[in-house]
Amino acid sequence: MTEPTKILLDESELPTHWYNIIPDLPAPPPPVLHPGTLEPVGPDDLMPLFPIDLILQEVSPESYIEIPEEIREIYRLWRPSPMYRARRLERELDTPARIYYKYEGVSPAGSHKPNTAVAQAYYNAKAGIRKLTTETGAGQWGSALALACQMFGLECEVWQVAASFDQKPYRGSMMRAWGATIHSSPSEVTNAGRAILEQDPDSPGSLGIAISEAVEVAATNADTNYSLGSVLNHVLLHQTVIGQEAAAQLAKVGETPDIIIGCTGGGSNFSGLSFPFIREKLAGNINPTIRAVEPAACPSITKGEYRYDFGDTIGMTPLIKMHTLGHSFVPDPIHAGGLRYHGMSPLVSHLCELGLMEAVAIGQVECFEAAIRFARSEGIIPAPEPTHAIAAAMREADLCRESGEEKVVLIALCGHGHFDMGAYDTFLAGELSDYEFPAEAMGEALEKVPVVG
Amino acid sequence: MTEPTKILLDESELPTHWYNIIPDLPAPPPPVLHPGTLEPVGPDDLMPLFPIDLILQEVSPESYIEIPEEIREIYRLWRPSPMYRARRLERELDTPARIYYKYEGVSPAGSHKPNTAVAQAYYNAKAGIRKLTTETGAGQWGSALALACQMFGLECEVWQVAASFDQKPYRGSMMRAWGATIHSSPSEVTNAGRAILEQDPDSPGSLGIAISEAVEVAATNADTNYSLGSVLNHVLLHQTVIGQEAAAQLAKVGETPDIIIGCTGGGSNFSGLSFPFIREKLAGNINPTIRAVEPAACPSITKGEYRYDFGDTIGMTPLIKMHTLGHSFVPDPIHAGGLRYHGMSPLVSHLCELGLMEAVAIGQVECFEAAIRFARSEGIIPAPEPTHAIAAAMREADLCRESGEEKVVLIALCGHGHFDMGAYDTFLAGELSDYEFPAEAMGEALEKVPVVG
Numbered sequence: 001m002t003e004p005t006k007i008l009l010d011e012s013e014l015p016t017h018w019y020n021i022i023p024d025l026p027a028p029p030p031p032v033l034h035p036g037t038l039e040p041v042g043p044d045d046l047m048p049l050f051p052i053d054l055i056l057q058e059v060s061p062e063s064y065i066e067i068p069e070e071i072r073e074i075y076r077l078w079r080p081s082p083m084y085r086a087r088r089l090e091r092e093l094d095t096p097a098r099i100y101y102k103y104e105g106v107s108p109a110g111s112h113k114p115n116t117a118v119a120q121a122y123y124n125a126k127a128g129i130r131k132l133t134t135e136t137g138a139g140q141w142g143s144a145l146a147l148a149c150q151m152f153g154l155e156c157e158v159w160q161v162a163a164s165f166d167q168k169p170y171r172g173s174m175m176r177a178w179g180a181t182i183h184s185s186p187s188e189v190t191n192a193g194r195a196i197l198e199q200d201p202d203s204p205g206s207l208g209i210a211i212s213e214a215v216e217v218a219a220t221n222a223d224t225n226y227s228l229g230s231v232l233n234h235v236l237l238h239q240t241v242i243g244q245e246a247a248a249q250l251a252k253v254g255e256t257p258d259i260i261i262g263c264t265g266g267g268s269n270f271s272g273l274s275f276p277f278i279r280e281k282l283a284g285n286i287n288p289t290i291r292a293v294e295p296a297a298c299p300s301i302t303k304g305e306y307r308y309d310f311g312d313t314i315g316m317t318p319l320i321k322m323h324t325l326g327h328s329f330v331p332d333p334i335h336a337g338g339l340r341y342h343g344m345s346p347l348v349s350h351l352c353e354l355g356l357m358e359a360v361a362i363g364q365v366e367c368f369e370a371a372i373r374f375a376r377s378e379g380i381i382p383a384p385e386p387t388h389a390i391a392a393a394m395r396e397a398d399l400c401r402e403s404g405e406e407k408v409v410l411i412a413l414c415g416h417g418h419f420d421m422g423a424y425d426t427f428l429a430g431e432l433s434d435y436e437f438p439a440e441a442m443g444e445a446l447e448k449v450p451v452v453g
Numbered sequence: 454m455t456e457p458t459k460i461l462l463d464e465s466e467l468p469t470h471w472y473n474i475i476p477d478l479p480a481p482p483p484p485v486l487h488p489g490t491l492e493p494v495g496p497d498d499l500m501p502l503f504p505i506d507l508i509l510q511e512v513s514p515e516s517y518i519e520i521p522e523e524i525r526e527i528y529r530l531w532r533p534s535p536m537y538r539a540r541r542l543e544r545e546l547d548t549p550a551r552i553y554y555k556y557e558g559v560s561p562a563g564s565h566k567p568n569t570a571v572a573q574a575y576y577n578a579k580a581g582i583r584k585l586t587t588e589t590g591a592g593q594w595g596s597a598l599a600l601a602c603q604m605f606g607l608e609c610e611v612w613q614v615a616a617s618f619d620q621k622p623y624r625g626s627m628m629r630a631w632g633a634t635i636h637s638s639p640s641e642v643t644n645a646g647r648a649i650l651e652q653d654p655d656s657p658g659s660l661g662i663a664i665s666e667a668v669e670v671a672a673t674n675a676d677t678n679y680s681l682g683s684v685l686n687h688v689l690l691h692q693t694v695i696g697q698e699a700a701a702q703l704a705k706v707g708e709t710p711d712i713i714i715g716c717t718g719g720g721s722n723f724s725g726l727s728f729p730f731i732r733e734k735l736a737g738n739i740n741p742t743i744r745a746v747e748p749a750a751c752p753s754i755t756k757g758e759y760r761y762d763f764g765d766t767i768g769m770t771p772l773i774k775m776h777t778l779g780h781s782f783v784p785d786p787i788h789a790g791g792l793r794y795h796g797m798s799p800l801v802s803h804l805c806e807l808g809l810m811e812a813v814a815i816g817q818v819e820c821f822e823a824a825i826r827f828a829r830s831e832g833i834i835p836a837p838e839p840t841h842a843i844a845a846a847m848r849e850a851d852l853c854r855e856s857g858e859e860k861v862v863l864i865a866l867c868g869h870g871h872f873d874m875g876a877y878d879t880f881l882a883g884e885l886s887d888y889e890f891p892a893e894a895m896g897e898a899l900e901k902v903p904v905v906g
């Protein structure tokens with residue numbers, strides 16, 4: 001029989017639990033601190049924004065948390081997601097490496113984001129919440145939350161950074177198709193937005209401003225909560241369905257990964273794929289290299305400092321110990337909008353410090369070159385974010401060609417690029433360039449980070 | 454165990470043959486005629502445009518034609534495609550009907566079109582052809598052919614109707630990502646295009662003009678052939694992988710369809726799903742209703758005449774016996790661009806005449822209302838074309854609610870709407886309207902159809 005191109009799981013093999021890596025780590029991650037008291041943040045501090053079930057997951061000591069059937073029912077609309085053996089890409093690269101990719105673009109929103117959006121909408125609906133608010137940049141997260149809220153009868157209100165709102169109107173169309181309300185941020189509907197617009201009526205907005213608007217509405221309305229698409233422990237937790245499925249899929253074809261590669265912005269896609277494998281690594285069962293790939297224009301792990309900083313750009317959130325370029329650092333406008341975050345998930349940063357993983361930064365020109373080779377051999381046109389993982393995998397495949405090693409390479413292909421075709425146009429027109437990393441600007445931003453501990 | 458949401462097939466269950474319905478019909482379809490001699494067209498007439506393997510398939514007396522492994526290798530990048538039980542939609546509609554949809558949006562190009570594009574590219578490459586030309590309207594077909602040509606190392610040159618080229622730029626980006634060259638039609642690179650531009654430098658173009666340009670380049674270059682995305686027998690043939698898979702999928706859950714519904718423009722998606730079931734109907738094994746759904750603005754089967762007419766809008770092609778609104782009829786600019794064709798596949802028309810199927814026409818407002826209900830329950834945002842099938846299925850589900858019948862309804866969901874979000878914007882803004890069918894214009898167009906036989 002021909003060896004399969006796609007490795008599929010039956011719905012009966014959909015994971016029944018999310019995997020919580022924290023209890024398995026040799027040391028717990030540093031606590032999140034209240035910015036006023038510098039004391040660890042407790043559940044009470046989070047209650048105005050999040051439902052109790054998510055707060056408990058954020059600090060859970062359990063290794064496995066059962067996925068409610070109501071969430072699994074929605075997951076089954078696209079999960080288990082397929083894994084592919086990239087045979088045509090291997091031939092194109094003339095490599096002895098065996099390349100697999102786990103594809104999350106099959107979700108209705110086109111990325112891995114609904115894995116947590118559905119869970120967050122469920123627990124908020126269960127807590128009697130009527131509406132969720134959030135911010136979105138390019139729109140992957142906003143559309144995922146719009147989909148999830150629709151599934152559980154919640155209203156969804158999204159503040160999208162004005163520049164993206166204007167440049168990528170069809171992500172907004174998608175959110176509206178699923179019943180969400182979208183505002184270009186800064187908007188006239190919040191105090192935060194109006195204050196910005198008073199100073200600058202043509203403000204292009206920023207994620208920081210959009211967060212302020214979404215949080216303001218959630219904090220001032222009892223029936224409204226706020227929802228975050230990455231960074232937090234419970235978000236990473238929900239994404240672990242990806243890696244659990246991937247492990248089962250590789251086992252079906254008798255493979256053990258030598259290297260696992262995922263792109264990192266906030267860290268949720270990378271964590272979702274890698275954490276279940278890191279569990280096996282901690283148990284001494286396997287020993288894969290775990291590699292995060294960040295954009296050269298926003299290299300929080302490889303160039304930032306590991307210290308307490310604010311999670312948002314204007315300094316409203318609790319203090320998180322993470323790799324940071326400084327909360328006021330503004331990354332260059334690369335096309336991988338989902339990776340333009342000044343910090344890193346504290347859990348991913350903690351794993352780096354523990355030596356359980358490594359990181360590399362790649363410029364966007366190499367990423368788009370890799371993406372075109374991928375699209376022309378495998379068919380799928382990747383979103384700009386996972387092109388970073390693809391580029392890193394191609395580097396590995398090249399090394400295997402030189403060394404003759406038959407490494408098993410597993411890539412997180414976290415979404416398709418159907419709403420990012422403008423970036424491909426720019427690249428194919430020869431107009432895409434790399435940005436020189438502004439080390440001086442990072443230095444200035446780091447000086448503004450509060451000194452803690 | 455929970456009943457599955459998705460019914461998946463293993464790659465080992467990918468069909469090994471295409472199904473040719475013609476030998477099973479009680480009467481053969483009327484011949485295609487040379488417009489000059491009015492004699493049946495022979496293989497020699499088609500040689501300047503098509504490779505011999507496709508010409509032989511066009512007139513094959515065999516019921517099953519083996520799918521070469523080279524084509525099956527590409528099919529496996531997305532096939533077998535999933536079938537879904539629309540449980541959430543059933544609940545939303547409060548219907549006892551059991552609704553299934555076969556989803557072709559999982560192909561890299563996002564529709565069923567690659568099923569034939571890959572086959573056509575393969576046979577042309579095998580014949581030593583270097584380049585394929587084609588026309589495209591909204592861009593579904595052009596992007597499918599771009600993908601397929603890339604897979605077999607062929608060049609691909611696409612003429613896209615100028616109005617669509619300007620309004621939907623991202624389909625062109627997709628084609629370029631897969632290495633194709635796109636022209637806005639009318640273009641300066643053909644005699645046909647230049648002649649139009651001389652008269653009207655701002656011409657919005659038409660499918661007829663784009664066909665003329667693509668055919669001109671294919672006919673005047675020995676290493677270049679022309680490729681068509683619907684209407685012809687061999688195109689419908691290649692799509693029958695859809696229905697063969699669907700039959701296997703329904704059998705897995707022990708279901709027999711009571712009604713099979715697909716949208717029709719040229720007829721290939723509808724035929725692909727329904728022909729394998731019609732085979733069983735002809736054999737007396739099952740007796741489903743087979744229903745084509747056409748747009749009320751372009752109702753060739755329900756309002757046209759069954760007679761010989763040209764396949765293109767300017768009268769260059771052979772004469773085909775089909776349901777036609779007149780080759781010079783210009784349909785109103787509905788958003789389902791793939792259904793704006795003045796005629797119907799001659800094979801589908803022939804099946805109508807034989808009483809093996811029926812047709813209904815639905816306006817676009819009802820279709821988009823149905824699409825939004827579908828997207829909000831099932832997640833997937835459908836392309837404008839299959840919203841016609843969804844709307845017809847919802848009518849059926851409503852009848853079942855009234856009658857209490859538990860009918861098994863099978864829908865052809867032939868693609869996603871990621872490149873059609875502007876249409877959703879228009880609908881959600883309350884700005885979408887139906888067009889009154891211009892019966893007088895059809896009458897005038899039919900007067901221009903040559904009288905044959």
